[in-house]
Amino acid sequence: MxxxxxxxxxxxxxxxxxxxxxVAIYGGSxxxxxxxxxxxxxxxLYACAIPYVAPSSLITLIESFPAYWRPRLVPMLxxxxxxxxxxxxxxxxxxxxxxxDKGRAVEYLVAPxxxxxxxxxxxxMALAVAMERFLAKHLGGRAQQHVPAxxxxxxxxxxxxxxxxxxxxxxxRSRPRRSGRCGSYRPLRLRSPDRCMRISSSxxx
Numbered sequence: 001m002x003x004x005x006x007x008x009x010x011x012x013x014x015x016x017x018x019x020x021x022x023v024a025i026y027g028g029s030x031x032x033x034x035x036x037x038x039x040x041x042x043x044x045l046y047a048c049a050i051p052y053v054a055p056s057s058l059i060t061l062i063e064s065f066p067a068y069w070r071p072r073l074v075p076m077l078x079x080x081x082x083x084x085x086x087x088x089x090x091x092x093x094x095x096x097x098x099x100x101d102k103g104r105a106v107e108y109l110v111a112p113x114x115x116x117x118x119x120x121x122x123x124x125m126a127l128a129v130a131m132e133r134f135l136a137k138h139l140g141g142r143a144q145q146h147v148p149a150x151x152x153x154x155x156x157x158x159x160x161x162x163x164x165x166x167x168x169x170x171x172x173r174s175r176p177r178r179s180g181r182c183g184s185y186r187p188l189r190l191r192s193p194d195r196c197m198r199i200s201s202s203x204x205x
Contacts, residue, residue: 002037009045021047022139026131028052028117029086036095043072048138050131051095052079053087053116075105077134079127081114090167096160097167107134108160126155 005025012018025046027035032054039049076099080092089110099106109130111123118124129147136143147155 002034002041005034005038006042006045009042020045024048024050024135024139026050026052027054029054032087039074039076043074046074048075048077048134050077050079050134051092053081053084054078054092054095073099073102073104075107075134075138077107077109077130079109079118079130080111081116081118082110082112083115086116093165094167096162096165100162100165105138106162108162108165109158110160111158122151122154123158125151126158129155130159 009018009023009025013020013023023046025035025038026049027033029052032051035049035051036054039046076095078092078096080087080089082089092108092110096106096108107130109127111118111120113120114123118127129144129151132143135141
């Protein structure tokens, strides 16, 4: 399958459909693994990546990269649900820590009330905002600049500072810095006058 993804991207580039400098790869669950595999084995194809609830056994591979390979490690927005029964959060912690320690651009979202994929409307809207901003930053293009204060606050509450992540490779446990009601990590603060809030499900309508 990974070869199929690679061939598909190359075909779109060869046909002039895709800009070779502005290709992102995104996938969830096994697709998240495929995302990690894509940027590991064919990093020249992608400008950035979003692995979503991604299982991984690639940590030691990333950590083994020599310094001259570092430009091949693309920016990543790693997304995870803290209660995921299939992919332990420690795996995403390890990915974030490995990329951070290699000096690569990495952002991290952890929803404390989600499992294998986001279900709650507030988490899904926050993820959409984060993805749009991330892709605009690394691929170019537009992103919505202003969002409701409640949404901005909620996004801040699930945004994890990579510097606070402790990746324990080879272990199913991690040792996060706890920060109270806003989740298990110290959240990055976005400019908003509100405290940690939940978005009403009525915002969907």
